[in-house]
Amino acid sequence: MNQQKLVDEMQHIREELTGITDTAVAAVDGLLIAADAGRSIDTEGLAAIAAAGLGVARRTVAATERGELHRMVAYGSQGCAAVYPVGDIALFVVLGDEGLDLDLLHEEFPPVLERIGAILTDEQEPDEQP
Template sequence: MPDTLTTDLLLKVLTALRDQVVGVRGTVVATADGLAVTADADGTHLESLAALSAATLSLGRRTAQEAGGRGVREVTTRWAMGYVVVLAIGDRALLTVLGDAGLDLATLQRVIPATIEQLESLLAADTLD
């Protein structure tokens, strides 16, 4: 797990994402196997969300393989009251973005590459296994 300084830096990146994108109501960083690392989210069961997000990304990758694709970077689920977007952070971690019905997907798509790069850099020195 990341040390306290790394966790604080991760939270700053997550807070910046919430501030930049209208409709983001929470974010979670987890390991690829579904263990919660840190979160900027209220009212969610962090461990369950981390595990389900890892399963969602894995299922998305497997579905893409069956369809002849590879390199899945994200899986988006839209529901009546909002969105859940699960994004790969390299091969070892993932980011889950919880959005309300007004989530600005265009802005999210524009800012997410830099966010993923920052998170990947911060996690690179830590052992997430």
């Protein structure tokens, strides 16, 4: 895995979409892989909580026969936290303030998740040429 490419991708996402304040990538077991977050965020704790929440969300979707989980979103009085599965190996956490357009975020994220997955598995990214 190219750690710098991962961090660059995370920073690019934060800079491109208004309202994103912090991001993190974690393994499905809750271990932090990388973070682009402020000092006030406990990124290791965030990774663990997000992994646990994603696991519960996946089980809920499966138990209720609702298909494949696309994302989990928690809303707070000062913004939201969205957690996206990156295949079966990882998860991507996006923290946003009140200015985050969640519809735009959800629309823009499929190719982002593909790129993150490719970085994590050291595969050629979709936009790269051999």
